[in-house]
Amino acid sequence: MPTAELSDAPATGRGTLLAALAEHAAAADREGRPSPEVLAAVRASDVTGLVAPPHLGGAGAGQLAVNRRIAEIARHDPSTAIIVFQHLAVSSRIVEWGTAEQQRDLLPRLASGEWLAASAWSESGAGAAKRNLATIAEELPDGSWSISGGKAFTTGAGLADVYLVLAQTTQVEDDGEVYGSTGQSFFLIPADTPGITPDTSLDLVGMRASATGFIELDNCVVPAGAMLGPRDGANRVIAGVRQSGATLGAVAVGIAEAAWDHAFEAARKRGLLDQQGLRFRLTEVRTRIEAARALVERAGRCDAPDPGAVTLHSKIFAGEVAEEVVQTLARLLGSAGYVISNPINRMARDARAVALMGPTNDLARELVSTPWTL
Incomplete structure (x- = not known):
């Protein structure tokens, strides 16, 4: 099943990183710690320097590119996507708020992968x-x-x-x-x-x-x-984070994509795609994923009248969609979905975790709705 391209720009080391994720993600989840091979691939790829300015060794990319790359990584391993997301978040704060000395000292090392943040x-x-x-x-x-x-x-x-x-x-x-x-x-x-x-x-x-x-x-x-x-003045820095357009909703989109890939391939192998009812259910699921992706993309473009609200909405909506999609597709898998080693169960656990990561979905709702009472 063809899927939308998550980034238009070429990426150094992307293939190596995604291959490492595909090989080691399941074992890393079982062991409960990051894979050394994956971390080495992260440091060697260009994703660490995505937001740093070119004169300090980075790509100078905006948050739309960040959201796309995070979703791409999360499709293979949400745990690594979260690590990279936080690294880029710290890098972005240094770009926005750092002194010239802080930027010269830290951003080249963060961009090259020598340092992770x-x-x-x-x-x-x-x-x-x-x-x-x-x-x-x-x-x-x-x-x-x-x-x-x-x-x-x-x-x-x-x-x-x-x-x-x-x-x-x-x-x-x-x-x-x-x-x-x-x-x-x-x-x-x-x-x-x-x-x-x-x-x-x-x-x-x-x-x-x-x-x-x-x-x-x-x-x-x-x-x-x-x-x-x-x-x-940390509150001013935090407020700027919400306005930036970077969203953990991108991680949720990646998880939903992975669940779709898994369920679609299982249905194809079992010869079930000729069943109209199943195709219609898959279409409904696909539509939900595309809606979540569209909101995450809009957050990254920062072109809304209130970009901070869109960023929060994207986190809430994409997180809920990921949980719903994984549950729906797990049911479509039938008894295979109840086997503990089935990847759909790891996706369900990771999707739930996104809603609890900061700002939690409940706090995001509070941040969106509080101005309505003023």
Whole structure:
């Protein structure tokens, strides 16, 4: 069954990366950790430099290209797609908010794959909205910062070379922010900084090979130049993320595509495509996938009057479509879908995980609908 091209631009190392994903994704999911071969292929491909500007070793691509490449990777392995998505998200924040020195120092290494980046925003007690952080950054007399606390559900924990850490820099009262607080700041912290320790013991149900775990920071001292963006202004950076058009809905689209490929091929092999009822069901499923893809593409183009709302809608809708599509196709597979080794079950677990990744679908609904009450 022919499918739409996910990117119009040539990509160095794409074939090698996709071949590595096809070979190692299932085993990595069973083992619950990323495949070294896949990580090597990610670092060697051009996807790591997609958003960095050309003069710093990247492609200078927009978020439409990012969404397409993430969907393509997720079609083969959603766990790797999440790792790459977070790497590109941090790279984008450095492009948008980094000082000239930060950009010169970090972006060439991130673009080449020498370094991988990860976001460390979430905390167990702060909730999905990243409020009331327990990770505290204290300014020292020489202008450096001492950061202590713990981060949960950090994708790429233990394999990233640099973390974008969200910390409380000033205690503030409730300021009415829906996501984050005005007293928070971002810091770029290399993984070899003394005092930072990853914990990868977390055993997930979905996205098992995404290296999602905890990051502990114990008197982790970083220079003043490690702060990314304005002091106490992390909420402005976060708001810009929603406006960027990059969406985890692309991961959901990739999962739905993979489920379609699997079910269609199973039906073809069993000679079931001559049954009109089955063809009609498959057509309905295909239509849902195309609708989700169209919304993800629109988010990446950032051409809507409110691009942030479209980005959030794309995450909600594509995530729900992926879950529905996988469930529908699992039923069409019949008894084969109940075998634990059938790939459709891994797709179901991964699709569910997308809805729970930040911003969670429920938080995305809150972010979309809160302005209606003002």
